[in-house]
Amino acid sequence: MTVPPFAELGFYHILDAAAWDHLLFVAALIAPFAPRDFKLWLSALTAFTLGHTLAMAGQVALKVPLNEQLVEGAVLVTLIFTAGRVVWFKGAPKSSRRGWLGPELAVAALFGVVHGLAFAKDLGPLLPSDAGALWAAWGWFAGGIELGQLSVVAAVFVVRWMASTRGFSPKDFALALGALTLGISLHLASQWYLA
């Protein structure tokens, strides 16, 4: 069985080592959560996928002229906000720990929208005009994104488990991962600003 190319594209779109923002965002988003909180982190990741996919579809259909530099800057803002929030609250805020994920869902969806707008420019010109084929391509792409994110989540949880065997508490791990992603995000933001 061959993997549909748009699923493969979505999968590697997340895991692209040259595009750190996705990897960092997923890591920062799930930093405060344990695997057993899967309802919380899975809904946040799905909000991102929905935002990304719908924004791409909307942008391909409407072709709203966008300032590429501003869109890239907005991606970094959402990333810094997500990582900064983990550091500020030393993990997840109390509301999230109680299961209310409003801010996480909103930020994840917003990040998805912003990044979807940026990626629409790259992928849009190759998409078919036939509606059935277009929806199939979107579906596979969204599925690939979700799988790519789940593989990042799996890697983070493995590192989290390894850290726990060395005496790191979940709070320490979330803070360390949040600080690391925030530091890299600020570096990326400075590169963007200088460019």
Added chain:
Amino acid sequence: MHLASHEITVGPKRSEWVVRLFTDDLEDAISASLGGTKVRLERPEGRSHAENYVRSKLTIFRGRKALDLHIDGFTYQPDAVEIRMHVDGGLPLSITDRLLHDRFDDQRNVYFVRGPKGRLDAVSTSANPKIELR
């Protein structure tokens, strides 16, 4: 991963075909095929370069009969070029697609085909460039 897409609408008398390629990928591939000569597809000679390249990399058969690829239009955009073509008749079609495969190992050419029996999808890779549409 490098991508290109084909959209084929199969009719009883002819099959309409649109291929979309990233402009920089195509310029790169044509340039390499011309021995490194710089190619800019927005220039007047861009269309003939693109057409010659596509003709050299796409072969189409129905059974044992080689089919002519009629090129009907070319649209340049900074991001991607679109080449509109047709072949006479409908299915079956046997396509060997080597577009950009010589340039990029990870090239995937995705086919979106709307035939009389519904939609067909296929992918041409450098390892398996042949597409059979029945």
